[in-house]
Amino acid sequence: MFIDPGRLPIFSSEWRPDRSETSEPRPGVKNVVAYLDKIPIAEGQRDVQTYKACRILIEADVPVADATAIIIDWQQRNCQKPWSAFQILDKVRRVYAED
Numbered sequence: 001m002f003i004d005p006g007r008l009p010i011f012s013s014e015w016r017p018d019r020s021e022t023s024e025p026r027p028g029v030k031n032v033v034a035y036l037d038k039i040p041i042a043e044g045q046r047d048v049q050t051y052k053a054c055r056i057l058i059e060a061d062v063p064v065a066d067a068t069a070i071i072i073d074w075q076q077r078n079c080q081k082p083w084s085a086f087q088i089l090d091k092v093r094r095v096y097a098e099d
Helices: 032-037 046-059 064-078 085-097
Strands: none
Touching: 032 046, 032 064, 032 085, 046 064, 064 085
């Protein structure tokens, strides 16, 4: 079943949540990317370390899309056999869904 695109609502910026640019960052990790670079990915530990990295990103209030990009980059730099972007997206979505 397909919906006629002409019947879909037109996006309104009022639908987005208000995000103040002056809001204070959460206490804890200030530079999540630099922190993740300190986490090695030993052979056989890619799944566990990726889970831990996702939990850190959740605690830092990093949105799913940004977290996915950060994890992709992190694995490329720190893993001998990084996952595909699809595998990382799947993992990030599953970990974020736990919250």
